[in-house]
Amino acid sequence: MNYRKKLPKYQLAMTIFSKKLAAIETNDWKQWLTDSKLKSIAFRLEEIRRDGNKLLSDTQENIFHTLSLDGLKAWSQHYDTIVASIIIPFTEKDGSKVELSAGQAFNKMNSHPDADVRAEIFEKWEQAWSQKADLFSDTLNHLDGFRLSTQKLHGIENYLQEPLENNRLKQETLDTMWSTIQKNKQPFVDYLTRKAQLLGNDKMKWQDQEAPVLLGNMHEETYTFDEAAAFIIKNFREFSPKMATFAQSAFENSWIEAEDRPGKRPGGYCTSFPESQESHIFMTYSHSMNEVATIAHELGHAFHSSVMWDLPVLNQEYAMNVAETASTFAELIVADATLKKAQTKEEKINLLDVKLQNAIAMFMNIHTRYIFENHFYQARQKGLVSTEQISEMMVNAQKESYLDSLANYHPHFWAAKLHFFIDDVPFYNFPYTFGYLFSTGIYAFANEQKTNFEEDYIALLRDTAAMTTEELAKKHLGVDLTQPDFWQAGINKVLEDVNEFMSLTKDYV
Structure with a gap:
């Protein structure tokens, strides 16, 4: 305070x-x-x-x-207060009744192997957020209303100007990225439909997008926290000994708060402390491969900060889109490492699915958020937006982004997603997709280069606050981000995984 x-x-x-x-x-x-x-x-x-x-x-x-x-920041804090009161009742297999926090329910809803459990929690999840929807609606209206008023008083008429400047990005680059993704969505819809069929359904259900695909006698591998640490350190070392050493230090110094306990909000994040030159991570760990990936993701953020501590303070203030590049690169290392150690066809299918869940999040889920925020800001410029209108906007955005391919939708996703309520950064979401595709290009570069990669990668990270994103890509990767070629090349790499998944699973449907 x-x-x-x-x-x-x-x-x-x-x-x-x-x-x-x-x-x-x-x-x-x-x-x-x-x-x-x-x-x-x-x-x-x-x-x-x-x-x-x-x-x-x-x-x-x-x-x-x-x-x-007591305006913008207060409304953001108010959101956290409401979320802390969210409780999802659940009955365990042994008949014991528990009350899940939002963070615990989110993990169970997305990763539980039992479809009935996922469906039950999703129904209760929607109900819990809908019961407080008017509170969340007030919060979102006033938070973004404050932001729009402030922008207007400063002569800013385009609500995207601030997030674009924050990310040192041209509108042309952002538009090219989304339009290239949109042209390539059908194979990802096909993947979702195939996964739904493997789960026993005709179409993908919202709550099943991150459900594990367990075929034959395959059981999803779980990792204790210590096993996750060892796995991450080992595989970081193949690309960058400095990344591995840093990760080991983070684990040994207890910089990761990952306890699975009531009262924690969903999601994970990394916070840096310049004076002590440390970065601490918050998340809820529940032993799945997704949580191993989350740790790697947040360690990528922390490593990014660590290689910049000796730079002038102004040159340490990198934008969110390139921040998500370092984190997603770290996540890619772990995802590919798990694929390489797969012993059976069924295990490889499971791990390909885990990897592709990230692609769906970036190309479909986050595109939904971008579409929704555009529509919400346009409506909010004309006045307060009702709870019903907001939920309708969200469902419409989901249908547009997923090409209307899902069996059900999540009307109160806008209330359940913290990112819409963060006060410091407007349009918090599109940088994730940018970082995902940018890191895909870097990862391909790493696999080609191998020997000199660590120095080149650190040089790129150290430049992330010293030039525009377009200049950064030109200098270190030799690409033009305003053209679709770079984005298409990244999507093509992901499509290789889609094609392999489709080929491996064709005999199971």
Whole structure:
């Protein structure tokens, strides 16, 4: 709480600094940046100067920041408070009744091998979020309403301007990524339908997307936390000894809070502490391969921060889309490692499915979120949006993204997804898909290069806050992100897994 109270003072200092940079005459500014002491942070100074041109008076900006404590930030905190009260009743096999937190119910709903259990929890999950839907609707309306009002008062009419600038990304790049994905969706729909058939259904049910595919006598492998740690460290080492050493340090120093206990919210995240040069991870671990992948994902974030601690502070502020690149790359290492050690056809099918679940999340689920947020922001610009309208928007977005291929939908997904309620970052979701495909390109590069990869990879990570995303891709990968070729190449790599899954499973339907 003390941190939040002090935040407006820091923001006021940054306001004054930004405006002073913006006030410098252009010729003097260009001359100033030729100073050898400033060259390394010139890009970041240019961004700060750009932002300074949008700012109002120091007093007005201070009012915005102070009011946001009980406005934007308060609504985001309010969401956490409501989520903490979510309880999902459940009866275990032995007849004992338990009350699951949102985090526990989410893991069980997505990964339980029993379809009846998944269906039961999904029904109770929808009910739990719908019972508090009006509270979540108020929260979302006022949180994004505050953001839209603030943008408008700063002369920003396009609600995507801020997230694009935050991610140092062109609209053209984002549009090209989504349009290329959209053109390639049918094979992923076919995969979902095939998986549904393997699970005994004609069409995929929402709650079954991450269900394990267990054929023949195959039982899904589980990992204790210590086994997960050993597996991650071993496979990180094949690509980067420094990644492996870092991961080992994170485990040994207890930087990962993964206890499966009541009261925890769903999801996982990584938080960095510059003063101690540590990164700590929060998640709920329940022994499945998905949770092993989550640990690897968050360790990718932590490693990204670790290779930048010696840089100027301004050059450590990398954007979310490239942050998701490092994390997804780490996750890819673990996914491929599990595939390589598969002993049977049934096990390989199971592990391919686990890997493809990530692709579905990036190409379908997160596209749903992007479509939904666009529609919600457009409606919110005209006034408050009702709970019913929000749920309708969500179902429509799901149908559009999944090509209307599912047997059922999740109307209150908007309420259950934390990412819509984060105060610091608008449009929190599309950077995941960007990072996924960008990391696919890096992973292919790693497999080709092998010997020099570690140095090249760390060099790319160290540049992530010092140039635009398009410049980063051009410098380190030699690709143009505004063209579909790069995105198609990444999707083609994923389609190889889809084709293999379809081939291996054809005799089981």
